Amino acid sequence: MTENAEVREGATVTVAYTLRRESGESGELPGQPSPLQFTYGTKKVLPGLQAALLGMHPHEQRTVTLGPTDAFGERHPGRKIRIKRSQFPETLDLYPGRRIRLRSSDGDRLLFFVTHIKPEHILLDSNHPFAGEKLTFTVTVLDVAG
8 A cells, every 4th residue: 555545547445434325224235345445447336436445545534325326226115025935045135225137028037125025925126225315435545556
């Protein structure tokens, strides 16, 4: 780590972050626990969050708030479906928040999140769990390489 290194295109960046939802509840990006390492400019991290990191140096901290359009989009009520529990293998560990990929009638693979588990059926939503929310990140750059 070089103290004068700065976050720029192509750099490998390691950040620690906390996430506060609009409700005040803390959270974590699904599949991206803190600390998070990524190459700046790739699609691994929200573009609005990456933009806020540009030019930062190791040990620098910043707070950024992203609206729905800069985070996970608006929530669309028509993106919920109900599937019979029997359609899933009995050994599949289902829990709220679990990501499930299903094939559409066109053969496309669609991503859904489990929202409710009932004895007879499972409720799924293709909206991201944070869709429609304003999210506030406090990020600290831990390392910049490359």
